[in-house]
Amino acid sequence: xxxxxxxxxxxxxxxxxxxxxxxxxxxxxxxxxxxxxxxxxxxxxxxxxxxxxxxxxxxxxxxxxxxxxxxxxxxxxxxxxxxxxxxxxxxxxxxxxxxxxxxxxxxxxxxxxxxxxxxxxxxxxxxxxxxxxxxxxxxxxxxxxxxxxxxxxxxxxxxxxxxxxxxxxxxxxxxxxxxxxxxxxxxxxxxxxxxxxxxxxxxxxxxxxxxxxxxxxxxxxxxxxxxxxxxxxxxxxxxxxxxxxxxxxxxxxxxxxxxxxxxxxxxxxxxxxxxxxxxxxxxxxxxxxxxxxxxxxxxxxxxxxxxxxxxxxxxxxxxxxxxxxxxxxxxxxxxxxxxxxxxxxxxxxxxxxxxxxxxxxxxxxxxxxxxxxxxxx
Amino acid sequence: xxxxxxxxxxxxxxxxxxxxxxxxxxxxxxxxxxxxxxxxxxxxxxxxxxxxxxxxxxxxxxxxxxxxxxxxxxxxxxxxxxxxxxxxxxxxxxxxxxxxxxxxxxxxxxxxxxxxxxxxxxxxxxxxxxxxxxxxxxxxxxxxxxxxxxxxxxxxxxxxxxxxxxxxxxxxxxxxxxxxxxxxxxxxxxxxxxxxxxxxxxxxxxxxxxxxxxxxxxxxxxxxxxxxxxxxxxxxxxxxxxxxxxxxxxxxxxxxxxxxxxxxxxxxxxxxxxxxxxxxxxxxxxxxxxxxxxxxxxxxxxxxxxxxxxxxxxxxxxxxxxxxxxxxxxxxxxxxxxxxxxxxxxxxxxxxxxxxxxxxxxxxxxxxxxxxxxxxxxxxxx
Numbered sequence: 001x002x003x004x005x006x007x008x009x010x011x012x013x014x015x016x017x018x019x020x021x022x023x024x025x026x027x028x029x030x031x032x033x034x035x036x037x038x039x040x041x042x043x044x045x046x047x048x049x050x051x052x053x054x055x056x057x058x059x060x061x062x063x064x065x066x067x068x069x070x071x072x073x074x075x076x077x078x079x080x081x082x083x084x085x086x087x088x089x090x091x092x093x094x095x096x097x098x099x100x101x102x103x104x105x106x107x108x109x110x111x112x113x114x115x116x117x118x119x120x121x122x123x124x125x126x127x128x129x130x131x132x133x134x135x136x137x138x139x140x141x142x143x144x145x146x147x148x149x150x151x152x153x154x155x156x157x158x159x160x161x162x163x164x165x166x167x168x169x170x171x172x173x174x175x176x177x178x179x180x181x182x183x184x185x186x187x188x189x190x191x192x193x194x195x196x197x198x199x200x201x202x203x204x205x206x207x208x209x210x211x212x213x214x215x216x217x218x219x220x221x222x223x224x225x226x227x228x229x230x231x232x233x234x235x236x237x238x239x240x241x242x243x244x245x246x247x248x249x250x251x252x253x254x255x256x257x258x259x260x261x262x263x264x265x266x267x268x269x270x271x272x273x274x275x276x277x278x279x280x281x282x283x284x285x286x287x288x289x290x291x292x293x294x295x296x297x298x299x300x301x302x303x304x305x306x307x308x309x310x311x312x313x314x315x316x317x318x319x320x321x322x323x324x325x326x327x328x329x330x331x332x333x334x335x336x337x338x339x340x341x342x343x344x345x346x347x348x349x350x351x352x353x354x355x356x357x358x359x360x361x362x363x364x365x366x367x368x369x370x371x372x373x374x375x376x377x
Numbered sequence: 378x379x380x381x382x383x384x385x386x387x388x389x390x391x392x393x394x395x396x397x398x399x400x401x402x403x404x405x406x407x408x409x410x411x412x413x414x415x416x417x418x419x420x421x422x423x424x425x426x427x428x429x430x431x432x433x434x435x436x437x438x439x440x441x442x443x444x445x446x447x448x449x450x451x452x453x454x455x456x457x458x459x460x461x462x463x464x465x466x467x468x469x470x471x472x473x474x475x476x477x478x479x480x481x482x483x484x485x486x487x488x489x490x491x492x493x494x495x496x497x498x499x500x501x502x503x504x505x506x507x508x509x510x511x512x513x514x515x516x517x518x519x520x521x522x523x524x525x526x527x528x529x530x531x532x533x534x535x536x537x538x539x540x541x542x543x544x545x546x547x548x549x550x551x552x553x554x555x556x557x558x559x560x561x562x563x564x565x566x567x568x569x570x571x572x573x574x575x576x577x578x579x580x581x582x583x584x585x586x587x588x589x590x591x592x593x594x595x596x597x598x599x600x601x602x603x604x605x606x607x608x609x610x611x612x613x614x615x616x617x618x619x620x621x622x623x624x625x626x627x628x629x630x631x632x633x634x635x636x637x638x639x640x641x642x643x644x645x646x647x648x649x650x651x652x653x654x655x656x657x658x659x660x661x662x663x664x665x666x667x668x669x670x671x672x673x674x675x676x677x678x679x680x681x682x683x684x685x686x687x688x689x690x691x692x693x694x695x696x697x698x699x700x701x702x703x704x705x706x707x708x709x710x711x712x713x714x715x716x717x718x719x720x721x722x723x724x725x726x727x728x729x730x731x732x733x734x735x736x737x738x739x740x741x742x743x744x745x746x747x748x749x750x751x752x753x754x755x756x757x758x759x
Contacts, residue, residue: 277655 003295008066009073016074019050020081026346032084033204037162039085048117053091057099061111067305068239072246072298079250079357082349084204086120086159092243093158094121097167097184097236101224106186110165123167124154124187124210125233132237132362134179134230139212141170141185146219148172148185150193150212160196160208163189168212173227182230184223191215203356238311241318241361242304245297248321248357251350252290252328258346259283259335273335282331289324296320312374319367322358329354381673387447394454397427403458407724410731413582414574415539416465418495424462425494427451430469438484439492445617445679449624453672456628457635460731461582463628465494467621468536472498474614475544475560479601483562487542498562501531501543501588502611508533509744511546511611512555516590518547525549525561525600527593535738537586538574540565545590546611549604560607562599569593579731616692617682619739623692623699624675626735630668630703630710633725637661637710640717657713664706671699690752697745700735707732 005013023043032038047053056071057063071091078087095114098106098121113119129136139152150170160166166187173181187194193215199207224232260283263274273279300313329351333340340347362370383391401423409416424430425439432448434440448466456463469491476487476498490496507513516529527547534543542564550557565572565588572588602610638661641652651657678691707729711718719726736742747759 278659281656 005073006069009070012070013073013077015050016052016077017080019046020077020083024081024083026082026349029082029084029349038159038204038206039162044085045117047087048115051115052087053095053117054111054115055091057095057111057115061107062115063111068242068301069298069305072243072301075243075246076250076253079247079353080254082251082353086122086162086206088240088243088247089122089159089163090114090120092240093123093236094119094165094167096239097123097223097232098186100235101184101232103220105220106223110186119165120159120163121165121167122157122159122163123169123236124157124160125169126156127152127154130155132366134182134233137169137171137178137182139168139170141168141172141183141217143172143219144216147216148219148222150185150187150215150217152212154210154212156199156207157196157210158208159206160189160210161198161206165189166194166210167223168217169229169233179230181227182233183226184229184232185217186221186223187212187215187217191217201356203352205353205356237361238314239304241367242297242300242310242314244357244361245293245317245321246301248325248354249290249293249297251353251357252286252293252321252325255328255332255347255350256283256286256290259286259332263335279335282335286328286331289328293317293321293324312371315362315367315371315374318362319364319371322364322367325354326358383446383450387450390447391450391454394451395457397423398455398458402455402462406459406462409459409582410461410579410724410727411581411721414584416462416582420462421465421494421497423494424455424466425492429466430473430494431492432470434473434488434492438488444683446676446683449620449676449679452621453624453628453631456625457632460625460629460728460735461580463625464535464583464621467618467625468499469494469496470621471500471614471618472496472542472544472562474617475500475601475610476562477601478560478603478610479562480598483598483601487562490541496542497536497540498542498544499534499536499540500546500611500614501534501537501563502546503533504530505532509740512558512608514546514548514558515551516545516547517551518549518559518561518595520549521594523597525595525597527561527563527590527595530587530589532587533575533585534587536584537572537588538584540584543588544601546607553605555608556605558607558611559600559604560602560610561595562601563590563593563595564599567593567595577734579727580734615739616678616689619692619696619745620675620678620682622735622739623671623695626700626703626732627668627671627675629728629732629735630664630706633707633710633728634661634664634668636723636725637713637718640714640723644714651713660709661713664702664709667702668706671695671702675699690749693745693748693752696739697742697749700732701742704729704732704736 051064052074054063055066055074056068059065098110127136127138139154141148141150150168166189168185168187170183170185171181172183175181193213195211197209199209201207263279263283264272266273296317300310300317303310303313332347336347339345428441429451431440432443432445452463452466473488473491476484487496491498502511502514504514518525518527531545542562545561545563546558547561548557549559569591570588570593572586574586577585641657642650644651674695678688678695681688681691707725711726711729714723714725717723751759
């Protein structure tokens, strides 16, 4: 049994940390929170040049052929840096389902462009119900000659405002079982009938309402099986939940380092506050949550990278990390006191991202429920 | 209870109860819990003499019209010395309330002895297959002339081994579900009853047990509810009894906390008293805060009871929350005392074991939450 990382992963971590600390300081994060697009095309290009967009894509598509473990390491560093932009949407919600279910032609067409940083993608999944449940898919796609016509409204679609292509999850059949009759389509975001409105979120991540009004999509843009798309959604959600955990532990670890260094510097009653046991125990509790989260998250990521069944590990990880990161930032605020509660302080950046990460791809309760079912309850 | 404080009379009463608990209950408590299976009748008689079982009961039976808030003061103070002596104050109320629905001759026969502490008469609803699902009982009562014939088994009955009688819930109409339940007063010396003891991990002096009823003939005058109304009778007592358990648990926590504070002030570690470490002292004061919060919940529920207001919600909240925070407090008190806390020289570990019973008795937290869902969200969501 080996709980360590491989050399290539350690190198990737080191390079990513150095790159992001230089290119993505907190001043940049704050600037991007106010930016209309919410990301920097120049930085995006540099990340592509480093091979990050194609990290897990096969070499024949311009990728690096690495595994989900390396992707998790990179995401952890991105979470630590609060990197803004559509990396998660493009790679995890776009690239991975394409790699999983795309036809040869689709892979040829899209994956090299993702790897090269020329294409931003996302998945348009959720609707008014706001649940990760097939019954919530009401957007319809009807066959019409050589095309499908898509009609409906999608919500909370990450980065749709800058996406070149959207993977739209739509209903193509209406049998009793709601998980049947769902299909996925690759939709050009510039198609007539697609309108996108930005929603306001507390973490300044970019989520959109996307309306599809009789949007015509060529038949060959069906991704995966007709009516069999929900399985692909489930697989993507599992990978996204694990990937989100990796990003969250990066943030949590950064909070740990920040509060420990603050506890040593900040003097009250003639002593550093880190000499008070109550603060020491807060720091210790954060450290326990950070390490616990890291192990449970990497267990899931490792299972994914090995192609093993991973639903149980993913649900355990997302249930635990969602709650743990929330505890970490709450204690972090306790240690910082008033200063951490100000906009100028970095603590709030992590607090807001912890909340966003907690609810994305299923919160603690959602995954506990799912885990209970996996335990045959 | 005036505003958020107690009246002068209640404060004085608390001091009197504290003195009684310290002088007459505490000295024998540890030994009692290790070796005895009964709260001695002498102690019960003293509780009776102080009127503790007579709140809101008819004067001709020895009762008086005091307020439940004052009763809770007595329970709280006495439970700090011995939670089962305090528990012996609330238990008779279940019987008194039940028998209150029976004919006059039955009330005359039993209620004075319950108020004076002479008689023990626990409620007996639980059966092997059902506890909180009270309507699922299988014991039957069949009318036969001017008697009823009872058949079945009751189990996990508090005070069973020392009881003079029990309030037995049985089905007079098994097809009618909870509408077929009727309550009977069943003297334990009636032919056909066989008792057996059960051991809890704690609560030894509670005399836990069960009993079989093999064609037990009970005269009609001992039917204490109307036929089919026993379930409502049982349910109507819970609002009162649940608060009693809640405040009982808090009193145990308070006594553990007092012991832990005393200990950690004396105990030296790394050259300083343990109480001067925030890791220890902050935990203790956090628990003191939670206990205070729990007390407010209990006293408010009882105040509402005194005002004749419905308080099902308040008592269910107190019943799940208070034993939980009491258990957490006692647990941390044991830890604050380290190895000594875990020895039987310091009876805090013993009440940690005992307070688990408070979490269970009269419905575990999950059952209280179903009550609350019914109250706050709607019965169709339970």
